[in-house]
Amino acid sequence: MLKRFPPKVNNMEELKKLQLERLKWTVNHAYNNSTFYKKKFDEAGVKPDDIQSLEDIEKLPFTTADDLRAGYPFPLRSVDFKDIVRIHASSGTTGKRKILCYTQKDIDDWLYMFARCYEMAELTPEDRVQICVGYGVWTAGVGFQLACEKYGAMAIPTGPGNLDMQIEFLIDFQSTVMCCTASMALLMSEEINRRGVRDKINLKKIILGSERTSDAIIRKIKELSGAEEIFDIPGMTELYGPGTGLDCKYHTGIHYWADFYILEIIDPKTLKPVAPGEIGEMVYTTLWKEAAPLIRYRSRDLTKLIIGDDCPCGCFLPRHDKILGRSDDMFIFRGVNIYPGSIDSILSQIEGIGSEYQVILERRDDGKDYMILKVERAEDGDKSQDKKLAREINFEIKKRLLVNTIVEIVDYRTLPRSERKTKRIFDKRY
Numbered sequence: 001m002l003k004r005f006p007p008k009v010n011n012m013e014e015l016k017k018l019q020l021e022r023l024k025w026t027v028n029h030a031y032n033n034s035t036f037y038k039k040k041f042d043e044a045g046v047k048p049d050d051i052q053s054l055e056d057i058e059k060l061p062f063t064t065a066d067d068l069r070a071g072y073p074f075p076l077r078s079v080d081f082k083d084i085v086r087i088h089a090s091s092g093t094t095g096k097r098k099i100l101c102y103t104q105k106d107i108d109d110w111l112y113m114f115a116r117c118y119e120m121a122e123l124t125p126e127d128r129v130q131i132c133v134g135y136g137v138w139t140a141g142v143g144f145q146l147a148c149e150k151y152g153a154m155a156i157p158t159g160p161g162n163l164d165m166q167i168e169f170l171i172d173f174q175s176t177v178m179c180c181t182a183s184m185a186l187l188m189s190e191e192i193n194r195r196g197v198r199d200k201i202n203l204k205k206i207i208l209g210s211e212r213t214s215d216a217i218i219r220k221i222k223e224l225s226g227a228e229e230i231f232d233i234p235g236m237t238e239l240y241g242p243g244t245g246l247d248c249k250y251h252t253g254i255h256y257w258a259d260f261y262i263l264e265i266i267d268p269k270t271l272k273p274v275a276p277g278e279i280g281e282m283v284y285t286t287l288w289k290e291a292a293p294l295i296r297y298r299s300r301d302l303t304k305l306i307i308g309d310d311c312p313c314g315c316f317l318p319r320h321d322k323i324l325g326r327s328d329d330m331f332i333f334r335g336v337n338i339y340p341g342s343i344d345s346i347l348s349q350i351e352g353i354g355s356e357y358q359v360i361l362e363r364r365d366d367g368k369d370y371m372i373l374k375v376e377r378a379e380d381g382d383k384s385q386d387k388k389l390a391r392e393i394n395f396e397i398k399k400r401l402l403v404n405t406i407v408e409i410v411d412y413r414t415l416p417r418s419e420r421k422t423k424r425i426f427d428k429r430y
């Protein structure tokens with residue numbers, strides 16, 4: 001597989017060689033052409049020539065979101081303005097936006113990677129791709145669309161929201177693929193189900209981006225929409241945008257495009273690499289990026305590498321797990337580190353509940369912290385079983401996370417849904 005947009009190398013050995021060669025290029029390029037990186041390297045007492053092996057990457061200083069904000073409006077810029085053909089911004093919620101510049105080669109590389117995602121999802125030129133993600137200064141809309149056109153499928157650029165129009169287009173254009181956030185996919189699926197139009201649409205695949213998903217949500221979306229395959233596309237504006245990897249149809253983890261970037265997984269506290277297969281923070285170093293190269297960029301996203309057997313799809317490129325949360329979202333409850341992804345995965349294995357939940361953390365008059373977990377009963381769930389269900393959820397959480405929760409079962413569809421990212425953790429303790 002991957003014939004049209006294949007990896008630049010044929011095996012892991014060649015990959016390591018390419019990564020080292022390109023790492024050296026990136027470090028030299030950044031040091032010689034960016035005032036930011038030159039200063040950063042000089043402060044850390046490291047020179048480009050110190051990088052002689054892939055392990056030497058650890059000698060390099062980290063880059064953070066704060067560095068990007070401090071460098072506003074053109075952070076990390078490593079080329080002349082005449083070579084910059086586009087900028088994008090990330091939808092940061094605090095402070096200045098993070099702006100990233102692109103050369104034409106950066107755009108071409110990004111679209112190559114993204115088209116590879118469509119190839120991995122086994123789209124054909126016959127596919128009709130309804131792109132229900134944000135357009136504008138964000139990377140999502142234009143990334144999904146231009147890569148779709150490069151791949152040769154039909155792009156239907158609807159943008160997010162507007163459920164009436166989305167459903168109308170699914171019916172009229174017979175869209176076969178939908179690209180959106182998991183929250184949007186869930187809303188659309190519920191709407192398809194509510195309107196009873198499943199037989200009138202032709203939706204086969206959904207590509208989910210930019211939001212953490214649980215197995216329960218994916219099952220629900222499949223069940224309600226009739227889509228056969230759901231793929232998870234990671235993406236971060238700092239690293240080009242969406243399309244830097246995809247889980248294949250075997251869903252053994254996300255194959256990531258390691259011929260374009262190096263992914264390290266580090267312990268967010270010690271900043272050292274975690275043992276292979278352990279959860280940690282994703283740190284990115286780009287290998288080809290010209291306008292705004294990333295060197296050890298701390299994403300705050302948590303995941304683990306998938307180790308062990310090769311994927312049956314035959315793609316040798318390495319895999320990481322789905323995003324398990326953000327190191328910033330990780331909360332400490334009664335001395336235990338908990339990240340939202342672990343709650344998702346526990347709830348996903350319990351029968352009789354819906355896909356939505358909320359975690360509320362409170363400090364009560366007794367001075368103790370309490371975790372209240374609101375969980376939706378399944379659509380056809382039996383209300384008389386609520387107590388039993390709550391006990392089971394509490395038992396599973398206690399077993400896996402070693403904390404007690406107060407579980408409240410609420411009616412199906414009573415927790416808020418959003419077209420973008422759904423907030424599920426409410427920390428009211430401070």
Ligand code: ZN
Pocket residue numbers: 247248249250251252255311312313314315
């Ligand atoms: Zn695979």
